[in-house]
Amino acid sequence: MRLYDTAVRAVRDFVPRVPGQVGIYLCGLTVQAGPHIGHLRSAVNYDVLRRWFLHRGYAVTFVRNITDIDDKVLAKATAAGRPYWSIAYANEILLAADYRRLGVLPPTYEPRATGHVPEMHALIAELIAAGHAYPAADGSGDVYFDVRSFPAYGDLSGQRPEDMRGTPDGPARAKRDAHDFALWKGVKPDEPGDAYWTSPWGPGRPGWHIECSAMARRYLGAEFDIHGGGLDLTFPHHENEIAQSRAAGLPFARYWVHHALLNLGEAKMSKSLGNVVDLEYVASLGVRSAELRYYLAAPHYRSRIDYSDDALREAAVAYQRLENFVHRAAERVGPGAPGELPADFVAAMEDDLNTSAALAVVHESLRTGNSALAAADDATLRAALAAVRGMLDILGVDPLAAPWHDGSTGGDLRGVVDALVALALEQRAQARSRKDWAAADAVRDQLKQAGVVVEDTAHGPRWTVGEQ
RNA sequence: GGUGGGGUGGCCGAGAGGCGAGGCAACGGCCUGCAAAGCCGUGAACGCGGGUUCAAAUCCCGUCCCCACCUCCA
Numbered sequence: 145m146r147l148y149d150t151a152v153r154a155v156r157d158f159v160p161r162v163p164g165q166v167g168i169y170l171c172g173l174t175v176q177a178g179p180h181i182g183h184l185r186s187a188v189n190y191d192v193l194r195r196w197f198l199h200r201g202y203a204v205t206f207v208r209n210i211t212d213i214d215d216k217v218l219a220k221a222t223a224a225g226r227p228y229w230s231i232a233y234a235n236e237i238l239l240a241a242d243y244r245r246l247g248v249l250p251p252t253y254e255p256r257a258t259g260h261v262p263e264m265h266a267l268i269a270e271l272i273a274a275g276h277a278y279p280a281a282d283g284s285g286d287v288y289f290d291v292r293s294f295p296a297y298g299d300l301s302g303q304r305p306e307d308m309r310g311t312p313d314g315p316a317r318a319k320r321d322a323h324d325f326a327l328w329k330g331v332k333p334d335e336p337g338d339a340y341w342t343s344p345w346g347p348g349r350p351g352w353h354i355e356c357s358a359m360a361r362r363y364l365g366a367e368f369d370i371h372g373g374g375l376d377l378t379f380p381h382h383e384n385e386i387a388q389s390r391a392a393g394l395p396f397a398r399y400w401v402h403h404a405l406l407n408l409g410e411a412k413m414s415k416s417l418g419n420v421v422d423l424e425y426v427a428s429l430g431v432r433s434a435e436l437r438y439y440l441a442a443p444h445y446r447s448r449i450d451y452s453d454d455a456l457r458e459a460a461v462a463y464q465r466l467e468n469f470v471h472r473a474a475e476r477v478g479p480g481a482p483g484e485l486p487a488d489f490v491a492a493m494e495d496d497l498n499t500s501a502a503l504a505v506v507h508e509s510l511r512t513g514n515s516a517l518a519a520a521d522d523a524t525l526r527a528a529l530a531a532v533r534g535m536l537d538i539l540g541v542d543p544l545a546a547p548w549h550d551g552s553t554g555g556d557l558r559g560v561v562d563a564l565v566a567l568a569l570e571q572r573a574q575a576r577s578r579k580d581w582a583a584a585d586a587v588r589d590q591l592k593q594a595g596v597v598v599e600d601t602a603h604g605p606r607w608t609v610g611e612q
Numbered sequence: 613g614g615u616g617g618g619g620u621g622g623c624c625g626a627g628a629g630g631c632g633a634g635g636c637a638a639c640g641g642c643c644u645g646c647a648a649a650g651c652c653g654u655g656a657a658c659g660c661g662g663g664u665u666c667a668a669a670u671c672c673c674g675u676c677c678c679c680a681c682c683u684c685c686a
Contacts, residue, residue, distance in 0.1 A: 374686030
């Protein structure tokens, strides 16, 4: 397996810290609002990475955090007159629902920042003791990381502090250097009164970055394999995480994986710009969540996606072709199970998770399968179906997998409808044998009006209910 | 100002010195009573200008445009 490592700006071989195991920490969301599809892209990308490791036989520990306290959450709480935690939690529920709808596997653990204040305190104390952090001298209760005490600061993002613009309007207050960042933020009078914890440095709340260093350490250890997140987190968030952890003597992440962002209208999708597409909007286009997942997983994870309704609809059509084959093949030879993966698919995935090249292999197998279907070559068909399902399963879009086909497909009425349709089809078959095309087509048209679509195949008529 | 990544056929999207990924759309054919689905085939691309090379989408130089980050960000 080869992965692009931001720290060295090159694709390199993945060597796990412990053979057969991989620990991944992914920066999840700040739950200040519901998720948009850019956030979901992040989840899908790492879900595919995770599934690939699982497929390769690794024991995967996958930790994705929830940042449930920050300036925006507090501001919203104040504006709404509600506790900050009720806002964070409401958004966390929305997020979980969207993950589920997209078939994202639940993480091994999903820690919340506010649940790990003691771990943060411990780390901050270590940093102060080691001379890498200092309580502000202005009585604010803030604790800052001393950037100049850590020479490697800037290595991840390739920047030198002296070249940076620096904080234009930030409260320099008691910072020793404009680039120092807060580990702990002292109470401010204009913020909610229930958003604080006591600490050796006075009442306050966590700075943004410290939570990830503290939680990664707790659940993955001092050193772990992969740290992931969006490209926009490279600086300052990940740079600061490295600084905090390494300065405290923790080796921290061995590989840094960053996915590209999803843009809408020439700018990255973000709440503050208001250019946001969420699952509700996608549903309003008639695009299902499996189709959205296909859209998000098809381009390489390091390529920017310029969102458009048309591109999404096009992806939906492409996915329907795959789905169509899987359903038809399963009707013919049974669903079987996801099977052996073609070598080209494996090679593509091993090469920095090239899902786009991998999908080309899926389509090749699809063609083989469709030909076998037409030729009633069941052995070839079975093999093609297993291969296609196996590959789609890695991408998390196997049409026969649980997330996509449960719910509302008729339930108890399926048998009843089956019998009724069979009756109608028998009439149509008789009409066709008389070459009474008008009568045969009338049956088909009436069924269609009732939502039943009839197609003739090499193995006789096939019917499906609505949907496509 | 600093740092990183881009511009590929009508559209989406891989590739990173030589065999034209793949998908969507279009066109032609096959299959079909018709349809649907499918199969076979066709055309078409590397922002622009130079250069290196037997050979450049890929390397070099220049140039234009775009995106992300430089302390809210997936």
